[in-house]
Structure formats: C-alpha cells, structure tokens
Amino acid sequence: MMLRIDRGLSQVWKDDGFEDPMNPDRFVKVFDVLDSGFRDWIFSAFGLIFVAIGIVIAVFPKIVKAAGIPFLDVQSRTRRFSRYVFLGFAILWTTISFSMTYSQYHRHKALAQENGCRIVEGPVEHFVPMPWAGHPVESFSVSGVLFSYSDFNVTDGFNNTSSHGGPINHDSYVRICYDPAGNVILRLEIRDFKGELKDYGKTESIFPKRGDIQKLDIKNPAMQMPWYDNLFVVLYFLDFLAIQTLFLPYIRTFFASRRCPSWIVQFPRVLSQERKSSFATA
Amino acid sequence: MIFWDRENRAIWLRPRGFNLIQVPLTTAKLNVDASDRSIVEDEIRFSSGFPFVMALFLWTAYRLFSAAMAANANAPPLALFGGIAALVIVIGGFLNLRILRSRMEKLVQDALSELKDMQALGLAPR
Numbered sequence: 001m002m003l004r005i006d007r008g009l010s011q012v013w014k015d016d017g018f019e020d021p022m023n024p025d026r027f028v029k030v031f032d033v034l035d036s037g038f039r040d041w042i043f044s045a046f047g048l049i050f051v052a053i054g055i056v057i058a059v060f061p062k063i064v065k066a067a068g069i070p071f072l073d074v075q076s077r078t079r080r081f082s083r084y085v086f087l088g089f090a091i092l093w094t095t096i097s098f099s100m101t102y103s104q105y106h107r108h109k110a111l112a113q114e115n116g117c118r119i120v121e122g123p124v125e126h127f128v129p130m131p132w133a134g135h136p137v138e139s140f141s142v143s144g145v146l147f148s149y150s151d152f153n154v155t156d157g158f159n160n161t162s163s164h165g166g167p168i169n170h171d172s173y174v175r176i177c178y179d180p181a182g183n184v185i186l187r188l189e190i191r192d193f194k195g196e197l198k199d200y201g202k203t204e205s206i207f208p209k210r211g212d213i214q215k216l217d218i219k220n221p222a223m224q225m226p227w228y229d230n231l232f233v234v235l236y237f238l239d240f241l242a243i244q245t246l247f248l249p250y251i252r253t254f255f256a257s258r259r260c261p262s263w264i265v266q267f268p269r270v271l272s273q274e275r276k277s278s279f280a281t282a
Numbered sequence: 283m284i285f286w287d288r289e290n291r292a293i294w295l296r297p298r299g300f301n302l303i304q305v306p307l308t309t310a311k312l313n314v315d316a317s318d319r320s321i322v323e324d325e326i327r328f329s330s331g332f333p334f335v336m337a338l339f340l341w342t343a344y345r346l347f348s349a350a351m352a353a354n355a356n357a358p359p360l361a362l363f364g365g366i367a368a369l370v371i372v373i374g375g376f377l378n379l380r381i382l383r384s385r386m387e388k389l390v391q392d393a394l395s396e397l398k399d400m401q402a403l404g405l406a407p408r
Contacts, residue, residue: 248285251294251309254327257383261323 027175028193030167031158033105033112033186036201040101043154047094054087105156108179112186117177120145127170130161138162142174147183157184160200167195293321295386295393307332308382310390321394326386328379336375340368 056063061083111117122143130138130150138161139148149159157179160166167190168174177187188200243250285294295310306329313323344364 248287248294250331251285251306251327252287252290253330254309254311255330256311256325257308257328258326258387259323260325 025191027189027191028197029187029189030193030195030197031160031185031188031200033108033156033158033201036156036199038102038105039156039201040105040154041098044094044098044101047090047097050090051087051094054083054090057083058087101154101156108156108184108186111179112177115177117186118180119175119177121175122173124168124170124172124174127168127172129169130163132163138166138168140168140170142176145176145178145183147176147178147185149185155184157186158188158200165196167193167200288318291316291318295389308379308386310386310393312390312393321397324390324394326383326390328383336371340371343367 120142124140124142127140128136128138130136134150134152137148137150137153139146141147149155149157149161151159151161151164153159162169167188172193173191175189175191176185178185285296287294291314293312293314295312296306308329309327311325311327312321313325314320315322347363
C-alpha cells in the first residue's frame with residue numbers, strides 16, 4: 001500500500017485501492033478555513049493604495065505641484081476640501097472592509113474550531129460549473145443543501161471553482177462543514193479524491209504565471225497567453241502615469257494643422273503663469 | 283481649460299468636459315507676444331501620436347484577423363477585408379478630423395471672445 005503525507009491539507013492519500021486503516025471512510029480534506037487563514041486581507045489592502053494617494057494629495061500638495069501633475073494640483077477652497085474628502089473616504093472604506101471581512105473570518109474560524117458548523121454528506125447533485133470568466137457562479141447541492149461560490153467572491157470560505165482548478169466535479173462525494181448563514185463552506189472533504197493535492201484555499205495571483213493558466217482546462221484560445229501577457233497590465237499603469245505627467249510635453253509635439261495670425265487680445269492677470277486655470281465663466 | 287506654457291510663450295487650450303485621462307486628438311495653441319500679455323496668433327494642432335496609434339491598431343487588427351480567418355475557409359480574403367476596413371477608417375477619420383478641427387476653432391473663438399469681453403470690462407491690463 002502506498003501512502004502519501006501532505007502538509008496539513010490531507011493526512012492520508014490512498015493510491016492502490018486497499019483500505020487504509022488510518023482513514024476508513026476514505027475522505028480527503030481538501031479545504032479547511034483553519035488552514036487557509038485570513039485570506040481576505042488583500043481585498044481591504046487595496047484601499048491602502050487610495051489612502052496613500054489621499055495622503056500625498058491632502059498632506060503633501062507641494063509634492064504634487066513639484067511633480068507637475070496638473071489635475072491633482074488643486075487650488076480652490078472647494079477642491080482643497082474635496083482632497084480631504086478623498087482621503088477620508090479611502091480611510092473609511094479600508095477600515096470598514098477590513099473590519100467586516102475580519103469579523104466574518106473570526107466567526108467562521110470559531111465555528112470550525114468549536115464544531116459549531118453544520119455537516120452534510122452525500123453525492124454532489126445539480127452541479128453547475130462556472131465558466132472561467134465567471135457568471136454564473138459554480139453551484140451544487142448535497143442532500144438538498146445548496147452551495148454556490150465563485151473565485152471572484154470575497155470570502156474566507158471555499159470558493160475555488162472547477163474552471164480555476166478546483167477539486168469538485170459532478171462525480172464527487174463530499175462531506176461539508178458549513179456556516180448555515182449563507183451556506184459558506186468551512187471545511188470540505190472529498191471521498192476517494194484523485195485530484196492534485198494542493199492548497200485550494202490559496203488566493204489566485206492577479207499576475208498568474210503562464211504555467212498556472214495552462215494547467216487549467218480552458219477551451220478559449222484567447223486564454224492561451226504568450227509570455228508577455230502580464231506586461232500589458234504594467235504598460236497600462238505606466239501609460240496612465242505618463243498621460244498625467246507628460247501631458248504638456250506631449251501636446252507640444254502636435255502638428256499645426258491651421259495657423260491664424262489673429263487680432264491681438266490682451267488677457268487678465270488672473271491667469272497666473274505655470275498653473276492650470278480656467279476662464280471666469282467656466 | 284488652460285495650460286500656460288511659459289517656455290514656448292503659449293497657452294494651450296483643451297475642450298472642456300470629462301476627458302482628463304484621455305489623450306487629446308486636437309488642441310489649440312494661443313501664441314503670446316514677448317511681453318507675456320497679448321495673444322498674437324492662434325493655432326489648431328493635431329496629435330503627433332495618432333498616426334503611430336492608428337498604425338499599431340491596424341497592425342494588431344491584421345494579426346488578430348489573419349489568425350482568426352485562416353481557420354475559416356469560407357471567410358473573404360484577408361486583403362479584401364483589410365482594404366475595405368482601411369477605406370472606411372480613412373474616410374471616417376478624414377470626416378472626423380474636420381469635425382474635430384471645426385469644434386476646436388469654435389472653442390478658440392469662444393475663448394478669444396471671452397478675453398475680449400474681459401478686456402472691454404476693464405479686467406485686462408491695457
């Protein structure tokens with residue numbers, strides 16, 4: 001008999017069909033909220049990016065002015081107020097999202113630790129896989145209890161769909177410990193699981209490696225990405241930054257398509273030099 | 283919206299509206315005299331990056347369609363498809379450019395009229 005030991009995800013793996021005395025019910029644990037930890041920190045951490053931008057705009061306006069970013073160089077009182085609103089909203093959003101996700105994780109962790117979750121066992125029924133791009137979400141039922149999830153959902157429960165390399169399919173026989181509020185899967189065990197033993201609670205990277213994508217069963221040829229696919233994401237942000245900072249140097253290169261020596265017009269002093277402004281009627 | 287370009291003795295105008303993160307296709311330049319007080323000339327200027335962007339776009343479209351149409355025997359020849367697409371883009375682009383230039387001319391005239399009104403009201407230095 002051949003047994004393999006995996007790092008906490010599955011204690012025993014049976015390869016040759018003989019009964020394993022250590023695992024008589026032949027269930028393999030593929031997900032446990034206690035093992036995966038607080039995964040949703042990434043969601044609220046996104047807010048820190050906007051907090052950082054808000055701090056620069058509100059607290060260090062001289063940096064913005066020195067950088068020559070015209071649209072962030074706010075002058076009027078209304079705009080000065082709005083930059084504090086931006087910072088306040090960013091802090092509020094980050095705080096609320098963190099407290100909500102963490103309190104949910106804390107509750108789920110307590111349920112799993114104290115065996116307060118409900119347990120259902122049986123064959124997977126009415127299995128509907130999620131397309132790789134989402135919509136609809138993956139769903140199935142076990143003994144009349146409906147479960148639905150998506151890799152794009154913010155949750156600390158199990159949400160790895162089959163199109164993203166998840167372990168469940170229509171033939172699976174599962175035992176699930178779940179939170180009845182929302183039917184969130186807190187622990188998932190699959191009987192006679194033959195799939196790859198890995199961390200199914202691991203959050204997908206926003207910059208997946210080429211090998212990770214090729215492992216998935218994706219029929220869409222658009223997903224057969226070349227090696228430079230992630231470069232476009234970086235280029236997008238660079239492009240945005242370049243538009244903001246190189247605006248004036250860029251428009252200086254424009255071709256003159258019509259030139260008209262016009263009548264001499266004097267302009268008022270209010271249009272101060274080297275700053276963005278607008279006419280009085282704007 | 284105004285950008286004062288002191289180095290070039292110019293004021294750059296852009297169309298108003300929510301176009302902060304777009305790359306403008308046309309812009310207007312008001313040339314300022316040596317005293318930095320008067321506008322002596324206005325220009326309508328066209329994007330220098332646009333030909334490169336269009337060339338890149340057409341090349342990408344060509345690569346995309348050549349890959350997709352090669353698998354379909356019943357599809358029209360790629361040269362014919364590309365020729366028609368290029369013709370549509372050239373005619374549409376020419377008409378669109380005239381519209382854009384006309385709009386920018388109107389913007390320049392409005393801006394200069396506003397300045398003349400301010401001058402008449404005594405807000406501008408004489």
